[in-house]
Amino acid sequence: MRTHILLSLTAAALALPATALAAPVPLVHHVCPDGLEVVVSEMHATPLVTVEIAAHEGAMTEDDKFNGVSHLYEHMFFKGNAAQPDQTAYMQRLRSLGMEFNGTTDTERVNYFFTTTSDHFADQMTFMRDAIATPLFDPKEFERERVVVTGEIDRNESEPSYHLWHSVEQHVFWKYPTRKDALGKRSSVLAATVDMMRTIQKRYYVPNNSILVVTGDVKADDVFAMADKIYSGWTKADDPFKKFPIPEHPPIRASEVLLIPQPVEDLTGAMVWMGPNSVGPTAKDTYAADLLSQLTGDPGSRFQKTLVDSGLCVGVGLSYSTQRHTGNIELDVEATPDKVDSCIAAAVAELPKLKSADYFADEELKNAVHRIEVGRALSRETSGGRAHSITWAWTFSTLDYDAGYEANLEAVTRDSIAGVLDRWVLGKPFVLGAMASQKTLDAGLTEEHLGKLVGVTVKPKAAAAKAGAK
Amino acid sequence: MNRSLACLAALALAACAEEPQRPPLMPASPPVPPPATAAAPAPDPAPVVDGDVTTASVSGIQVIVQRVPGAAFAAGQLYVRGGTRNWTAQNAGIEQLAFRVAATGGTKTLEKTAFSRRLASLGANISGDARNDFSGLYMKAPVSAWDDAFALLADVFQQPALPASEIEVARTQALAQLHHEQEDPEGQLWTLERKQLFTGHPYANRPIGTIDSMTALKAEDLGPYLDKLRETSRLVFVAAGDVDPAHVIDQVRKAYGSLPRGSYADTPLPPISFATPHIVLQDRKLPTNYCEAAFPAPRWSDPDWVTGLVAISGYSWRLWQEVRTKRNLTYAVGAYVNQSFASPFGLMTVSAVDPNTAMKVMLDEAKRMQNEPMPAEELAGFKSVYLTGYLTGHETPDGLAYSLADAQLYGGDWHMARTLPDRVRAVTAADIQTFAKKYLGHLQAAVVGDSSKIDQALFTSL
Numbered sequence: 001m002r003t004h005i006l007l008s009l010t011a012a013a014l015a016l017p018a019t020a021l022a023a024p025v026p027l028v029h030h031v032c033p034d035g036l037e038v039v040v041s042e043m044h045a046t047p048l049v050t051v052e053i054a055a056h057e058g059a060m061t062e063d064d065k066f067n068g069v070s071h072l073y074e075h076m077f078f079k080g081n082a083a084q085p086d087q088t089a090y091m092q093r094l095r096s097l098g099m100e101f102n103g104t105t106d107t108e109r110v111n112y113f114f115t116t117t118s119d120h121f122a123d124q125m126t127f128m129r130d131a132i133a134t135p136l137f138d139p140k141e142f143e144r145e146r147v148v149v150t151g152e153i154d155r156n157e158s159e160p161s162y163h164l165w166h167s168v169e170q171h172v173f174w175k176y177p178t179r180k181d182a183l184g185k186r187s188s189v190l191a192a193t194v195d196m197m198r199t200i201q202k203r204y205y206v207p208n209n210s211i212l213v214v215t216g217d218v219k220a221d222d223v224f225a226m227a228d229k230i231y232s233g234w235t236k237a238d239d240p241f242k243k244f245p246i247p248e249h250p251p252i253r254a255s256e257v258l259l260i261p262q263p264v265e266d267l268t269g270a271m272v273w274m275g276p277n278s279v280g281p282t283a284k285d286t287y288a289a290d291l292l293s294q295l296t297g298d299p300g301s302r303f304q305k306t307l308v309d310s311g312l313c314v315g316v317g318l319s320y321s322t323q324r325h326t327g328n329i330e331l332d333v334e335a336t337p338d339k340v341d342s343c344i345a346a347a348v349a350e351l352p353k354l355k356s357a358d359y360f361a362d363e364e365l366k367n368a369v370h371r372i373e374v375g376r377a378l379s380r381e382t383s384g385g386r387a388h389s390i391t392w393a394w395t396f397s398t399l400d401y402d403a404g405y406e407a408n409l410e411a412v413t414r415d416s417i418a419g420v421l422d423r424w425v426l427g428k429p430f431v432l433g434a435m436a437s438q439k440t441l442d443a444g445l446t447e448e449h450l451g452k453l454v455g456v457t458v459k460p461k462a463a464a465a466k467a468g469a470k
Numbered sequence: 471m472n473r474s475l476a477c478l479a480a481l482a483l484a485a486c487a488e489e490p491q492r493p494p495l496m497p498a499s500p501p502v503p504p505p506a507t508a509a510a511p512a513p514d515p516a517p518v519v520d521g522d523v524t525t526a527s528v529s530g531i532q533v534i535v536q537r538v539p540g541a542a543f544a545a546g547q548l549y550v551r552g553g554t555r556n557w558t559a560q561n562a563g564i565e566q567l568a569f570r571v572a573a574t575g576g577t578k579t580l581e582k583t584a585f586s587r588r589l590a591s592l593g594a595n596i597s598g599d600a601r602n603d604f605s606g607l608y609m610k611a612p613v614s615a616w617d618d619a620f621a622l623l624a625d626v627f628q629q630p631a632l633p634a635s636e637i638e639v640a641r642t643q644a645l646a647q648l649h650h651e652q653e654d655p656e657g658q659l660w661t662l663e664r665k666q667l668f669t670g671h672p673y674a675n676r677p678i679g680t681i682d683s684m685t686a687l688k689a690e691d692l693g694p695y696l697d698k699l700r701e702t703s704r705l706v707f708v709a710a711g712d713v714d715p716a717h718v719i720d721q722v723r724k725a726y727g728s729l730p731r732g733s734y735a736d737t738p739l740p741p742i743s744f745a746t747p748h749i750v751l752q753d754r755k756l757p758t759n760y761c762e763a764a765f766p767a768p769r770w771s772d773p774d775w776v777t778g779l780v781a782i783s784g785y786s787w788r789l790w791q792e793v794r795t796k797r798n799l800t801y802a803v804g805a806y807v808n809q810s811f812a813s814p815f816g817l818m819t820v821s822a823v824d825p826n827t828a829m830k831v832m833l834d835e836a837k838r839m840q841n842e843p844m845p846a847e848e849l850a851g852f853k854s855v856y857l858t859g860y861l862t863g864h865e866t867p868d869g870l871a872y873s874l875a876d877a878q879l880y881g882g883d884w885h886m887a888r889t890l891p892d893r894v895r896a897v898t899a900a901d902i903q904t905f906a907k908k909y910l911g912h913l914q915a916a917v918v919g920d921s922s923k924i925d926q927a928l929f930t931s932l
Contacts, residue, residue, distance in 0.1 A: 045538075045540065045541070045865075046864070047861070048858070048861050048865070088791065088796070091795065092851070094855075095848070095851030095852065095854070095855055096847070096851045098851070098854030098855050098858045099855065100855065100858050100859060100862065115862060116854075116858050117854075117858060117861065144795075144796075144797075144798040145798070148801050151821070151823070152802075153757075154757035154823065155758060155801060155821055157757045158655045158756045158757055158758060159654060160653050264649070264650075264653045265649035265650075265652075265653070266649060298586060298590065299574055299582070300582055300583035300585070308639060309639055311635075311642070314642055314646045336642070363587055363591070364587065364590075366591070367587055367590035367591050368590070370590065370591065371590050371593065374593035378610075381543065381865065381866045382865040383862075
């Protein structure tokens with residue numbers, strides 16, 4: 001058992017220019033005897049408490065058979081357990097405690113959270129413990145929830161952008177596509193069994209693979225004492241990732257272009273490269289990648305002026321998504337049908353220029369760091385937001401990564417940005433997905449043509465055959 | 471692309487972008503005095519301190535400041551009244567375009583890039599938009615940057631640069647937004663619903679305009695249009711954060727106090743018509759069917775307003791339980807009061823492969839609310855959840871400011887924001903039943919999906 005204090009993101013006292021942020025907010029950290037990590041951030045301005053649990057789980061753990069089943073499991077968390085016999089009782093108890101609730105499933109995190117007034121804190125903690133540690137997986141409830149989840153798949157498939165995203169990810173992560181697809185396949189959700197729920201539970205929903213975060217109007221010592229007590233029966237297990245390691249994904253084999261017909265007006269394109277991991281030797285590139293995203297997104301930046309203010313593109317963004325196991329670097333563009341060529345060509349042409357010494361002024365670099373730091377502080381203004389951001393840091397990187405984030409961000413130089421572009425983007429294989437209307441396709445837009453715009457040779461074929469759309 | 475799945479979001483259905491949902495509110499002590507409209511300016515009355523809120527009338531501008539000790543950030547919001555009263559079908563979209571460009575295009579003293587860098591160095595954000603009943607410029611900044619950020623906000627309203635290039639960018643993006651709306655089933659559904667609810671009503675002229683009106687707008691019209699809005703009788707300034715109210719009032723006076731007073735007064739908009747139940751359908755081949763039905767709701771100032779908020783929140787919870795949990799007919803079902811209109815209305819909504827069965831359960835639940843008093847334990851729970859939501863909506867300075875502004879602008883009294891919890895606690899089962907009988911009916915339904923599956927008589931049976 002150990003307790004120590006970490007500095008949160010909101011902490012960092014900037015030696016930088018601009019406006020200083022608020023005083024550091026301490027995150028108090030504790031490890032229960034069973035290995036459950038507990039982090040508390042006290043916030044006493046409002047009588048609210050958020051209790052959140054997250055596990056290292058999600059799409060990254062899923063092979064073909066389990067694709068989408070972590071998500072189904074997440075739904076089953078809100079069903080019967082040892083204390084609440086079924087979902088009706090579960091909901092009744094939630095209601096009586098005045099709790100707002102939700103859960104999310106992502107590639108590397110599944111999290112569950114309840115927010116209510118601080119007078120309910122003890123009951124809230126117990127409610128969470130019962131839900132996370134003692135799910136019943138009643139077969140009847142399981143069958144009903146399977147249909148609910150397919151209803152969620154229906155809604156995703158009704159949106160054009162889903163088809164763009166899904167098609168691109170399937171090609172970027174060509175060998176293990178399931179490990180980036182949290183929604184998963186309808187077929188695997190329909191084939192899932194209660195035994196598979198138990199498998200996930202025993203493997204991943206164990207205290208030593210989970211974090212409990214409590215934010216709000218509580219005292220850290222009270223939380224730790226209660227956590228030690230009420231989670232004492234939750235049994236520790238082997239590290240799931242020793243027995244079931246997440247395979248590191250091989251690089252994109254060769255650059256590809258996909259045309260995805262959808263009922264849309266403008267063309268939306270997503271050009272995706274594999275980027276660095278937030279843990280391990282490539283983690284140092286994540287800070288520069290984040291800063292590059294911020295710099296290029298600033299409305300006053302040369303990037304936006306050249307591509308958007310010029311009228312070439314409706315919108316453009318360059319982003320990096322933090323992941324332990326391959327974060328994407330992504331160039332997103334939207335163009336009106338008459339400017340598809342000029343927008344895409346200009347966007348791609350702008351990428352190498354980002355390396356030049358005069359592309360970003362010193363002031364821009366300084367401001368971008370400040371923007372990110374302020375953004376992180378804003379994301380932690382509420383008890384819920386703070387809890388989510390802590391579990392996000394714990395799952396998608398580490399708490400140490402998070403605590404050192406500001407210092408590492410401030411150390412980014414033009415050379416580090418250029419290094420990110422060289423190591424991950426320029427000349428590296430990518431997948432370009434473009435979602436466009438049939439009318440735009442009929443006017444002559446083909447994968448071969450798009451390929452020429454981005455320097456990829458595409459063998460002629462019927463564009464429609466590649467359609468990811470239904 | 472970070473896409474997590476928010477799986478249980480059905481209880482909190484998002485409103486359309488142009489009509490954001492904000493925490494709800496309610497009335498008590500004396501409201502802020504309305505701005506004087508007489509030609510000869512009278513001296514400003516002394517500010518009124520009511521707990522942590524200070525109010526003032528500054529040359530006709532209503533000012534509301536809530537002090538939040540210790541808050542790291544502060545919010546300042548300048549509201550301009552009028553909304554749909556200010557534009558026509560022909561120039562719909564002009565106010566939104568003007569406010570958005572004002573907030574992003576720089577000022578007469580700081581061109582766009584310098585303006586953007588200045589904001590970034592402060593860690594501040596300024597945005598602008600137009601809504602159905604008023605428009606706003608919204609600023610949020612670290613409290614230590616308040617003065618500088620306030621000065622930028624003042625310039626954004628008083629002397630925006632409105633560069634033609636920025637107007638074209640914003641116009642292109644607004645047109646893209648209008649197209650995206652028709653690509654997304656939820657957007658299509660809202661378009662259908664809006665048409666049947668607002669035909670003949672000023673709300674038919676949306677803040678974002680139409681493809682035609684946005685295309686036809688001339689860049690040179692934006693400046694003169696904004697000029698007309700710079701009247702103190704139109705303005706409300708709301709701030710929240712660890713800022714000195716007297717200082718803020720002084721800043722407002724210096725920034726806007728010399729503007730012409732004008733004679734603006736809100737003229738009440740007609741109520742939305744809910745005469746006969748009706749349905750509109752749009753065929754689209756989709757994996758599921760998107761359905762919703764609007765029903766009447768009280769206005770903010772009506773005595774049963776808070777009852778309505780609790781009742782529909784409880785109704786939504788019951789729908790989730792009966793339609794989703796017990797019968798697995800959907801992933802997304804719910805009901806809410808759209809509070810972002812001075813004439814609010816309720817909406818029940820569901821996406822379902824079997825829409826008739828789902829809608830029948832929803833209507834049966836509406837009838838249950840009409841015919842049976844809500845059990846005490848259940849009502850207490852709904853209130854408790856509602857109050858948690860109220861608190862979560864008030865955790866940030868901008869959340870507090872939105873709440874005060876909505877109460878003042880929609881309800882005519884900022885105190886509604888403060889008294890809501892007590893009014894929620896006072897709601898009884900009899901109140902809920904009376905509300906349900908009075909309002910849950912006259913359905914105006916809309917469906918996007920397979921219209922051949924829809925039992926139109928069922929959808930219009932309440």
